[in-house]
Amino acid sequence: AQSVAQPEDQVNVAEGNPLTVKCTYSVSGNPYLFWYVQYPNRGLQFLLKYITGDNLVKGSYGFEAEFNKSQTSFHLKKPSALVSDSALYFCAVRDPTSGTYKYIFGTGTRLKVLA
């Protein structure tokens, strides 16, 4: 069965420092992986995705994520955090071999960037 884990409910980081939001997944095939961000009282916004190819994926707002097949991880990173990055972040996976069309979302990680 497909699953996604975001092991940290909250991550605190000082403005200007690098940030990492962790995500691990479990699928039977090669996954499609996504990161979304949710600001208060808003829907989710797409940040980036990994389909195939280069393990380092660059996305919106200076975010990037690294696909690591051996560790089944897809951690979200940013070299220098901004206060405006404070939001709720969701990792999602889709298994293209599963025969379903479901996205499985993690439980979310709240990022707080401190000024």
Added chain:
Amino acid sequence: KAGVTQTPRYLIKTRGQQVTLSCSPISGHRSVSWYQQTPGQGLQFLFEYFSETQRNKGNFPGRFSGRQFSNSRSEMNVSTLELGDSALYLCASSLASSQNYNEQFFGPGTRLTVL
């Protein structure tokens, strides 16, 4: 291009009532998914529609139902409301492709409160 729209944005109902939520996807998007978001459970998949057909369904009771119209607009219905149905209901649309790696675009959600 207009984004995903959801109506109404806020709804207050009492236990036992029923409710219908509406979602208009981005023009050209034929896949519409619905999610329930609660603080404790994160994002839970309800169902996904494509070309007026339900392609996938999550683990929700039969009180939760949906449909999609020929113009791709979708509605979801919850009958016999319970207090635990209080949540943010999110609709997401995506381009449908055989590879299924398209990202989803989310609406702002409908905040349902059951008293």
